[in-house]
Amino acid sequence: MSFIDKLLGRKPSADSAKERLQLVLIHDRTDLTSSELESLRDDLIATISRHIEIDVSEMQFGLEHDGRSQRLVADIPIKRVPRRRAKGKSKAR
Amino acid sequence: MPAQVITITSGKGGVGKTTAVANLAVALAANGSKVVCIDGDIGLRNLDVILGLENRIVYDIVDIIEGRCRLKQAMIRDKKLPDLYLIPAAQTRDKNAVSANDMNRLAKDLRSECDYLLIDSPAGIERGFKNAIAPADRVLVVTNPEVSAVRDADRVIGILEAEGKGPAALILNRLNPVMVKKNDMLSPDDVLDLLAIELIGIVPEDEGVIVGSNRGTPVASDPKSKAGQAFRNIARRITGEEVPFLDLDHSGGLWDRIQKLAGRK
Numbered sequence: 001m002s003f004i005d006k007l008l009g010r011k012p013s014a015d016s017a018k019e020r021l022q023l024v025l026i027h028d029r030t031d032l033t034s035s036e037l038e039s040l041r042d043d044l045i046a047t048i049s050r051h052i053e054i055d056v057s058e059m060q061f062g063l064e065h066d067g068r069s070q071r072l073v074a075d076i077p078i079k080r081v082p083r084r085r086a087k088g089k090s091k092a093r
Numbered sequence: 094m095p096a097q098v099i100t101i102t103s104g105k106g107g108v109g110k111t112t113a114v115a116n117l118a119v120a121l122a123a124n125g126s127k128v129v130c131i132d133g134d135i136g137l138r139n140l141d142v143i144l145g146l147e148n149r150i151v152y153d154i155v156d157i158i159e160g161r162c163r164l165k166q167a168m169i170r171d172k173k174l175p176d177l178y179l180i181p182a183a184q185t186r187d188k189n190a191v192s193a194n195d196m197n198r199l200a201k202d203l204r205s206e207c208d209y210l211l212i213d214s215p216a217g218i219e220r221g222f223k224n225a226i227a228p229a230d231r232v233l234v235v236t237n238p239e240v241s242a243v244r245d246a247d248r249v250i251g252i253l254e255a256e257g258k259g260p261a262a263l264i265l266n267r268l269n270p271v272m273v274k275k276n277d278m279l280s281p282d283d284v285l286d287l288l289a290i291e292l293i294g295i296v297p298e299d300e301g302v303i304v305g306s307n308r309g310t311p312v313a314s315d316p317k318s319k320a321g322q323a324f325r326n327i328a329r330r331i332t333g334e335e336v337p338f339l340d341l342d343h344s345g346g347l348w349d350r351i352q353k354l355a356g357r358k
Contacts, residue, residue: 012276017240018283025247025287067289068254 104245106216120328122177138182145309200228294327
């Protein structure tokens with residue numbers, strides 16, 4: 001890393017290489033593009049929202065790797081559980 | 094005991110596969126093992142020049158497969174090491190001249206002839222690569238601490254797992270400790286973290302490797318060369334010996350961590 005890089009506050013190039021590779025390898029291994037992942041996220045939000053109200057702004061969603069295996073991790077905060085329906089009053093939608 | 098078949102591959106070209114095969118072959122043969130290496134890069138042969146045997150070629154791998162010569166006629170004995178043999182690739186044919194079955198049959202015949210059969214895979218993930226890994230008992234993946242080489246190595250490691258040839262072991266070639274120290278090169282820790290496979294050796298960048306290939310004398314036979322020492326260590330690890338990783342960084346810290354990561358400490 002050169003003096004000029006440090007002066008400009010640029011991060012070491014090895015760090016950029018590692019971060020970029022982490023993302024690329026996850027996508028290579030799962031064969032999922034960023035836009036496919038995005039639409040998966042939207043579908044997930046739509047499905048869960050039909051049952052409970054969730055806080056989309058605080059939601060964490062992404063691929064993580066554990067050794068050579070990949071996992072899809074979603075951490076979805078619930079805003080409020082709709083009050084249980086009163087007995088005998090349940091109505092079909 | 095029948096030979097162990099070891100294929101050396103990488104995905105990306107130019108990372109030092111052929112150099113690794115030549116050096117491991119020399120180091121293993123110098124330690125008393127009988128070694129046959131096969132150049133699997135049909136149409137683009139190079140292992141012959143790296144070993145300095147280009148003037149001795151009469152028959153090649155396609156001649157064996159197509160029955161124009163006996164196996165032993167195509168095995169070229171090394172100039173200095175009597176237990177090292179090369180089966181060269183055909184230069185004027187293409188990769189379709191050989192099938193995975195041909196490679197399996199050839200390896201089967203050679204198993205009783207030597208202790209180690211090293212196969213130099215061509216770059217890429219197509220037919221030549223598939224042929225080269227078909228008979229492998231073990232696969233070594235060569236990479237450089239560089240984004241494109243690491244990415245391609247990851248692809249190859251994934252394919253090897255899918256084909257039941259995993260887990261592969263990694264040779265990290267052309268590491269420049271000065272650049273790693275300046276944080277301008279992926280460190281061995283970084284690469285192992287990304288690829289998540291076993292490390293079998295780290296080879297430092299060394300001008301001697303080019304000088305050696307100029308002369309057709311791999312650096313593994315040069316007792317003063319650092320890269321040569323690294324290859325000799327990998328050869329010993331192949332035979333099952335526990336060998337500590339080279340201390341390339343004199344402060345020790347980084348290399349201690351690598352050794353821990355590789356389970357050597």
